Amino acid sequence: MGFSPPSLSFILFLFHFLSTISSSHFCAPDQSLSLLQFKESFSISSSASELCHHPKTESWKEGTDCCLWDGVTCDLETGHVTGLDLSCSMLYGTLHSNSTLFSLHHLQKLDLSDNDFNSSHISSRFGQFSNLTLLNLNYLDFAGQVPSEISHLSKLVSLDLSRNYDLSLQPICFDKLVQNLTKLRQLDLGSVNMSLVEPNSLTNLSSSLSSLSLGDCGLQGKFPGNIFLLPNLESLDLIFNDGLTGSFPSSNLSNVLSRLDLSNTRISVYLENDLISNLKLLEYMSLSESNIIRSDLALLGNLTRLTYLDLSGNNFGGEIPSSLGNLVQLRSLYLYSNKFVGQVPDSWGSLIHLLDLDLSDNPLVGPVHSQINTLSNLKSLALSDNLFNVTIPSFLYALPSLYYLDLHNNNLIGNISEFQHNSLTYLDLSNNHLHGTIPSSIFKQENLEALILASNSKLTGEISSSICKLRFLQVLDLSNNSLSGSTPPCLGNFSNILSVLHLGMNNLQGAIPSTFSKDNSLEYLNLNGNELQGKISSSIINCTMLEVLDLGNNKIEDTFPYFLETLPHLQILILKSNKLQGFVKGRTTYNSFSELQIFDISDNDFRGPLPTGFLNCLEAMMASDQNMIYMNATNYSRYVYSIEMTWKGVEIEFPKIQSTIRVLDLSNNNFTEEIPKVIGKLKALQQLNLSHNSLAGYIQSSLGILTNLESLDLSSNLLTGRIPMQLGVLTFLAILNLSHNQLEGPIPSGKQFNTFNASSFEGNLGLCGFQVLKECYGDEAPSLPPSSFDEGDDSTLVGDGFGWKAVTIGYGCGFVFGVASGYVVFRTKKPSWFFRMVEDKWNLKSKKTKKNVGRYGARGN
Structure with missing residues (x-):
């Protein structure tokens, strides 16, 4: 039997293959x-x-x-x-x-x-x-x-x-x-x-170089101009070298340059005709927070090959150039953190390929529907921090590919409608004026990672247990609304990747979630300002990554939760204004509460002596943190922590918390006996409040070691003896309240004590000094060193809080009150000793103020 033609072909192919392998x-x-x-x-x-x-x-x-x-x-x-x-x-x-x-x-x-x-x-x-x-x-x-x-x-x-x-x-x-x-x-x-x-070392780079990336390298000095002229250079990236200077040339550029990133440098860029004509092939251009000079943004409409354009953080003003509508190839456009006004240009309807659009942090106004409703391919849209005062455009709910939507900090009104797709991974509608219930379609977004609907005030209804079906959810913030009902029991254990749970400032009732699963990722738990009852579940110790726990302003009835000391990363613990009671004893485990920076158990029913052993554990309050950053979630770094706290006597909600802040508030309880000397170890403390207790004995002189202290409140206790002279060296002390005790003797003078008025010392009949209009006799009469205006700047500690201006106003009011009192005494011919004291102090203060006014003015800027 002979071979058929197909079989012969196969044999020939196999023979060729084997011969190839053998060779x-x-x-x-x-x-x-x-x-x-x-x-x-x-x-x-x-x-x-x-x-x-x-x-x-x-x-x-x-x-x-x-x-x-x-x-x-x-x-x-x-x-x-x-x-x-x-x-x-x-x-x-x-x-x-x-x-x-x-x-x-x-x-x-x-x-x-x-x-x-x-x-x-x-x-x-x-x-x-x-x-x-x-x-x-x-x-x-x-x-x-x-x-x-x-x-x-x-x-x-x-x-x-x-x-x-x-x-x-x-x-x-x-x-x-x-x-x-x-x-x-x-x-x-x-x-x-x-x-x-030295940047000049770059001058010898190969002329064949086509791509050079030196982003975030810490380069300092003048960048050599000849690098920009390399004949084959197609891509240049110098981002995040804020020490780099020099000038980007407008002529003789490589005509093949397609990518340019000079963001966060000080290299001068002149947006002029010559430059634009030399960048015709540019596809990627990022000049965020850069040194753009003599700019004509309308010229950018000539770079028709651009697919990526970032001009954020440059303080550009006026209306957004309509010529940007010519950039029909654009995929990404970032104009956030500028000062653009008006509306989104109508010409943008031609940007049909646009995927990412960020116009955040501009004073833009609405409506937005007519301008961008044709951008059906949008995946990411950020319009936060603007002045849009309309309802959320209906087309946004229908964009089929939209996965990132950020509209926070506007004046949006109306209800949140149902989304017609389930592609969202990030949704932030916080800080608007929205009302109604949370639409059920949000709980069907299977890939949702962050849901932030905080501070709308009028969102009502209950939190659906369907929220626990969102297995990829990392951030859930529904705070500052009018939500009612109970917290879904599943919130404690429905997702091992949930980092942030903030349901504070609502009308939630019932118990705190009682079951927290092991190996969870919770870093921030805030249930402050509800009507929650019951006890604090010990299963919370399974939250080994927890950094913030705020259960304040509820109706929790329990003893002090000692088991929390096993949480190794806990930095903020707020249990204020509940029905907690009993004693607060010392530590039971090694390194307990060693990371605590803010500890507030005020307005409860704790009793007994202040826990000396416990105070000895607060290592984070013994050393200052020099990292001037806002505290944020590690697993979801875009989320910045917020808390409600009494700061210098005022109840404030802080949307940002500086990592340097240190606060200890044990006020409004039934603590007794003396203030322990060990409190002087907490050298990083900025605020100490022990007021409205039954503390007795002397004010410890060790408080004078707390050189970072800005606010000290020991009022409404049973303290006796003199005010320690050591407190007079606390140069950052802006708020002092020692009122309603049994103190006696001279009030320390100089430094900050000259800025405090009678209200800081009222209710202590034995005190004397010019602050209380009572002379001290003999060697007890206080001297008057120069006034210090060095009160510290707390504006960086907490976002949107009170800063040095408030302190200055307090000082000014006290000063005016003192001068006015002296004037009244003089006109009504009161005792001459008081007139002489006021006049002497006024003359001395005037001389010193003239010497220090320059320094004070500099700190105020």
């Missing part, structure tokens, strides 16, 4: 062994890769051809490994200098990006890969210094060391890189510390 080599044995040993030196961890997850080494099996392994490329003639791509492979461990990776001498391309090498140092042995043309060590958690041996890789065309935030590059090493890597076309050193490198 090539499999992976060399030593190469295979090296790769397997390299694999064994790392573990696989899902947290080791962030951008993508592809554990390529799992396909590496002994006894198989390594040239067929995932991520491995071989020379088919020699069997040598020439390429290794292990990006996103979830590798975790240390890359040692004796790693078998360095025995792969024939490598031409090596990509290890997006793994976790656990603060390894970049080995000098990388310099042995003499054939490398591509080296990508991006985002590997490398630390230390870049070795100079990297400069030996003279064949490199692409080098990426970016996003290794603890990595530094020294000037000598950088000079060698520039001199030796003459074939470089792509260089990315983003986030590598180059603060010691």
Whole structure:
């Protein structure tokens, strides 16, 4: 029987295939062994890769051809490994200098990006890969210094060391890189510390360079202008080098430049005709918070290839140029944090490809429907912090691809309608004037990560238990509304990824969630200002990541919850204005409450002596925090913590909390006996309130050690003896209330004490001093050192709180009251001793004020 034509063709093909295989080599044995040993030196961890997850080494099996392994490329003639791509492979461990990776001498391309090498140092042995043309060590958690041996890789065309935030590059090493890597076309050193490198060192970069990325490198000084003129330069990224100066040229530019990012630099950019005509091929342009001079934004309408435009944070005024409607290829447009007025231009209806639009933080007004209702491809829309005073446009509820919607801080009115899609991942409608119930469609957004409907005041109804179906929810903030009913029991354990739960300032009743699941991610729990009853569940100790717990202003009946001391990261604990009772004893575990920065158990029924052992544990109140940042959720960093707190005698809700703040408030309880000396250890305290208790004995002189103290309230107790002179050195003390005790003797003078009026000392009949209009006799008469205006600036401690201006007003009122009193005494011919005292103090104060007025004025700016 003969072969049919198809069978013969197959045989011929098989013969050709086998002959091809026989003429090539499999992976060399030593190469295979090296790769397997390299694999064994790392573990696989899902947290080791962030951008993508592809554990390529799992396909590496002994006894198989390594040239067929995932991520491995071989020379088919020699069997040598020439390429290794292990990006996103979830590798975790240390890359040692004796790693078998360095025995792969024939490598031409090596990509290890997006793994976790656990603060390894970049080995000098990388310099042995003499054939490398591509080296990508991006985002590997490398630390230390870049070795100079990297400069030996003279064949490199692409080098990426970016996003290794603890990595530094020294000037000598950088000079060698520039001199030796003459074939470089792509260089990315983003986030590598180059603060010691002179920008002028860049002048010798290869003329073949097509992409240069030096973002967030700490560069200082004048950026060399010739870099902008490199003939092949297509992409330039210098973002987040706020020490860089210089000028971006308007002429002689490379006509191939397609990407330009000068955001957060001080490099001058002149938006003029010459520049625009030289940037015709530009597709990506970011000048956020940059140094734009003599700008004509309308000219940007000529850059018709733009797909990305960011002009945020530049204080541009006037109306938004209608010419931007010419940029029909735009995918992303960011104009937030400017001063644009008026409405969104009608011409924007042509931006049909727009995916991301952010016009936040501008005084724009509505309506918005006619301008952007045709942008059916929008995925992200942010119009927050504007002056829109209309109902939410109906078309927003119908956009099929919309996943991010932020309309907070406007004057929007009306009901929240039902969404006609389920693609939302982020929804923020807070701080508007919306009313009605929460639409059920919100609870059907299966991928929703953040739901923020706070501060609308008029949202009513109950919180549906359907909310617990949102298994990806990380932030839930429904605070400052009129929601009623009980808190859904499932809120304590429905999602292990929930970081923020804020239901404060509503009309919720019933019990606090009683079951908090283990291994949850809760960092912020705020139920303040409701009518919740019952006890505090001990299962809250399962919230091991909890940083803020605010249960204040409820009807909780319980004893002090000692089990909370086991929470290792608790920084803010507010239990004020409940029905808590009993004693507050010392610690029972090591390091209990050591992270507490704000502790408020005021207005309860706690009794007994102040807990000395407990105060000894407050380590965070013993040391100041120099990080001037607002406290925010770690797992969802865009969410900034807020609390309600009594600050300098005024009840305020703070939408932001500075990490430096330290507050201890034990007021309005039944604490007895003396103020313990150990309280002087809390040197970082800025506010101490022990008022309205039954504390007896002397005021401890150790309070004078609290040099950061801005507010001290010991009023309405049974304190006796004199006011310690040591309190007179508290130069930041702006608020003092020692009223209604049994104090006697002279009031300390000088520093801040000269700014306090009689109300700070009333109800202490034994006190004397000019503040209470009672002379002290003999050697008890207080002297009058110069007044100090150095009261500290608390405006940075808490967002939208009271600052130095309020303190100055208080001082001014007290001063006017004193002068007026003296004048009345003089006109009514009261005792001459009082006239002499007031006159002497006035003369001395006038002389000192003239000397200090400049310093005071400077602090006030």
